[in-house]
Amino acid sequence: MSGSSTVKLPPRLYDIATLLARSRSLPVSELAAALGRREQDVMRDLAELEARGFIKVIKREVRVAEVSESGRRYLELGLPEERLIQELLKAGRLSFRDLKELGMAEDEVNAAVGILRRYGAVEVGRDGITLRSEGVEAFREYVGRVKARLREYLSPRKLGDAEIDRELRRRGLISTREVKDMRVEATETLLSVASSLVRGEVVTVVTPEVISLGSWDSVEFKPFDLSVELPRLRLARKHFFVDVIDYMREVMVSLGFEEVKGPHVELELWNFDVLFVPQYHPSRRPTDVYRLKGGSPVEAVSRVLVNEVKRYHEAFAGYTWDQEKALRLVLRTHCTAVSVRTLFERGEGEYRVFTIDRVFRPDTPDPTHLMEFHQLDGIMVGRSVSFKDLLQFFREFARALGLGEVRFKPAYFPFTEPSVEGYVKHPKLGWVEVLPGGMFRRQVLEPLGLHGYNVAAWGIGVDRIAMILLDIDDIRNLYSDDVREVEVRRPPRVVLGARGLG
Known part of the structure; x- marks a missing residue:
């Protein structure tokens, strides 16, 4: 530096530094506008100021949402379930043929029936649906909440994290997009030298012109520290998320379980129907499942199994089961399909x-x-297996992973009864549900050929447990391909301890 009492900066860096010294913190968009420049034109200058320790650049992604085209149409015409209840209030009962003549798409009708059934407002029989007046009030409150929240998204706003927001998103009533938000903050270093900043020219390369013209005496030379060591290349190492998955696999084997595998591309038969999930269930809507276009079954399916599944669905769920739907191809939505395949194969x-x-x-x-994530599914099969065994397994699994206290609460799943959800505590996100399970219903087991046997089943959220173990509060960071992140982030203490490395 040319003087001990001044800090000389190039003109562009000087303008940014003095502006931030006054404002302390600014969005990059406002900073660029104040300088009369584009955002992309100031990024290199910001990087240099950050390298000098004068500023801190804070980046984050904000997801905003607004009403989709279908959401706007439903606000105008009414939600499918809202229109369906209006018809039921007039007629009291509608046949399946009547439902097809309502002027709604098949998936709209299926979703509407599923929601009405969830609130106990209808009863589904063999030939149609019947209104149940005792559930109408709760259903109307639900519709009121959905439409009120939907109106709030008429203008783009930050996506909420309440259950109602997740439902709007699942149903495609709102569309979302990620907006990158970047702020710049002045550091204490900048504030301490703000009064000493001067505008000047900083030279990084000594040219013949600088020497011959004598300008070297009036410019600032950028210092170089030749004593700085070059960064060392680190040896390759396993990704931290893979470490967690491998350790979970070790825990399951140590508890006496055998690992099995299944296909990613699955028949709806195994993904839903064998699990006694009705073909009108909301979880089978196009917005909740990746279906393969033009695909056809690539394996022979047992005719006995198909007939038994059909018989149980029509007898206990009260609708006409469609084999063609059951043989459609999907990307599996859970690994429980592997569990029921194993039950059918082993009996x-x-x-x-x-x-x-x-x-x-x-x-x-x-x-x-995320659109792609990991599950740990498993089953315990035996005549004496009980719900108590399932709860004890959850406790042992959580203890092996160092997850601490497990809290249980009753739950509902179409294919298990009784059902339970187990919660463990994330240091930032609070109590997180990661241990769902239950006892397979007879409507699942008997078509598979299991009579007089009990099966405890579960589908554990691997990614969420990994977030707890790795102290990560954004699931997307589990899949980081940043080599620096992989090098720095150590496996969880429980994994290191199990391998004698802690």
Whole structure:
């Protein structure tokens, strides 16, 4: 530096530094506008000021949402379930033929029936649906909440994280997009030298012109520290998320389970129908499942199994089961399909198996959701297996992973009864549901050929447990391909301890 009492900066850096010294913090968009420049034109200058320790650049992604085209249409015409209840209030009962003549698409009708059934406002029979007046009031409150929240998204706004927001997103009533938000803050270093900043020219390369013209005496030379060591290349190492998955696999084997595998591309038969998920269930809507176009079954399907599944669906769920729908191809939405395949292949007996692999669901990426994630599914089969065994397994699994206290609450799943959800505590996100499970219903087991046997089943959220173990509060960071992040982030202490490295 040319003087001990001044800090000389090139003109562009000087303008940014003095502006931030006054404002302390600014969005990059406002900073660029104040300087009369484009955002992309100031990024290199910001990087240099950050390298000098004068500023801190804070980057984050904000997801904003607004009403989709279908959402606007439903606000104008009424939600499908709202229109359906109006018809039921007039007629009291509608046949399946009547439902087809309502002027709504098949998936709209299926979703509407599923929601009405969820609130106990209808009863589904063999030939149609019947109004249940005791559930109408709760259903109307639900419609009121959905439409009120939907109106709030008529103008783009930050996506909320309440259950109602997630439902609007699942149903495609709102569309979302990620907006990058970047702010710049002045550091204490900048504030301490703000009064000493001067505008000047900083030379990084000594040219013949600088020497011959004598300008070297009036410019600032950028210092070079030749004593700085070059960064050392680190040896390759396993990704931290893979470490966690491998350790979970070790825990399951140590508890006496055998690992099994299954296909990623699955028949709806195995993904839904064998699990006694009705073909009108909301979880089978196009917005919740990745279906393969033009695909056809690539394996022979047992005619006995198909007939049994059909018989149980029509007898216990009260609708006409469609084999064509059951044979459509999807990307599996859970690994429970692997569990029921194993039950069909092995039949009756005493055994424990698990699978840990990827599943796929249409979703909008946010800190707790991705379109592709991992599940650890498993089953315990035996005549004496009980719900108590399932709860004890959850406790042992959580203890092996160092997850601390597990809290249980009753739950509902179409294919298990009783059902439970187990919660463990994330240091930042609070209590997170990661241990869902239950006892397979007879409507699942008997078509598979299991009579007199009990099966405890579960589908554990691997990614969410990994977030807890790795102290990560954004699920997207689990899949980081940043080599620096992989080098710095160590495996969880429980993994290191198990391998004698802690």
